[in-house]
Amino acid sequence: MIRGKNVLIRPMEDEDQQFVSELNLDPAVRSNVVGWDFPQSLRHQQAWFRGSSSDESTHRWIVTDTGGLPLGLTGLWGIDWHDRNALTALKLGGPHASRGRGIGRDAIKAVMAFAFYDVGLHRLHSTVIAGNSASTGAYVDHCGWQIEGVLRHQVWRHGGYCDLLAIGVLKDEFDALPDAAEYVALVTEGRVHGSQSSHPAGSRGPTRPQVGGQ
Ligand SMILES: CC(C)(COP(=O)(O)OP(=O)(O)OC[C@H]1O[C@@H](n2cnc3c(N)ncnc32)[C@H](O)[C@@H]1OP(=O)(O)O)[C@@H](O)C(=O)NCCC(=O)NCCS
Numbered sequence: 001m002i003r004g005k006n007v008l009i010r011p012m013e014d015e016d017q018q019f020v021s022e023l024n025l026d027p028a029v030r031s032n033v034v035g036w037d038f039p040q041s042l043r044h045q046q047a048w049f050r051g052s053s054s055d056e057s058t059h060r061w062i063v064t065d066t067g068g069l070p071l072g073l074t075g076l077w078g079i080d081w082h083d084r085n086a087l088t089a090l091k092l093g094g095p096h097a098s099r100g101r102g103i104g105r106d107a108i109k110a111v112m113a114f115a116f117y118d119v120g121l122h123r124l125h126s127t128v129i130a131g132n133s134a135s136t137g138a139y140v141d142h143c144g145w146q147i148e149g150v151l152r153h154q155v156w157r158h159g160g161y162c163d164l165l166a167i168g169v170l171k172d173e174f175d176a177l178p179d180a181a182e183y184v185a186l187v188t189e190g191r192v193h194g195s196q197s198s199h200p201a202g203s204r205g206p207t208r209p210q211v212g213g214q
Contacts, residue, residue: 002061002118003186004110007103009074012060014049019062019070019094021045026093032132033091034155034164057081063092063107071098074111076119085123086115090138104138109174112143113183116171123170129155130163144173 002009012020021042023029030039040048052060057079063072072092079086088111092098115121128135130150139145145167153161174180 002110002114004106007106008064009061012062016062017046017049023094029091029093034127084121088124105142108143109183112174113187116174117184118187125168128165130165144177145169
């Protein structure tokens with residue numbers, strides 16, 4: 001379980017597929033996420049999940065409120081253990097009103113703290129369709145991410161081509177966030193007393209990266 005201030009993040013289960021199906025059909029999600037597919041039935045979603053990758057480089061998680069109500073989906077994809085980077089993404093929506101309440105930035109910071117201080121990664125990256133101000137607001141304005149490049153007309157959406165922003169964040173940029181230490185403490189709270197902290201703000205940090213196991 002990964003903890004944010006107001007969210008919990010846990011592995012995706014078979015029982016989550018109803019929620020994931022509704023999330024993927026949410027018009028705000030369909031319009032704004034990269035990758036496109038025909039609207040899918042619950043049965044298709046369940047079959048996809050059963051056949052989806054379970055290797056150590058892909059981890060799909062459900063974001064919930066502190067009471068366990070599902071609010072969205074996040075994870076780490078394509079973890080590169082040599083170069084210590086991974087893709088991350090976040091979709092909030094579905095049956096419960098979850099957008100525009102600060103949940104996005106809380107979940108992003110919790111995932112960053114976990115990726116940098118539990119997994120041991122150095123960099124996270126993602127992409128955002130240009131004009132998705134909720135996404136750039138959350139990642140870039142609030143969570144220390146940088147816009148690193150523009151892939152012109154990379155995505156066909158809403159009857160036209162859209163630019164795609166390549167975004168990324170380094171561990172040092174996470175560390176510079178005013179509340180980074182609080183998030184590191186939340187994801188390392190089971191630490192055995194006496195380990196060395198590697199967080200500049202003096203909070204608890206990892207002693208070595210771990211592969212899988214969350
Ligand atoms: C993008 C997303 C994850 C952001 O999470 P969120 O919880 O809605 O965002 P937050 O409430 O943390 O807001 C972060 C900032 O983004 C901006 N923002 C949020 N919603 C916005 C909107 N609808 N329009 C413009 N700016 C918005 C604001 O600057 C906000 O900061 P503020 O509260 O200080 O004004 C979420 O809106 C979402 O899942 N959207 C649909 C799917 C999607 O676009 N996923 C991302 C694909 S890259």
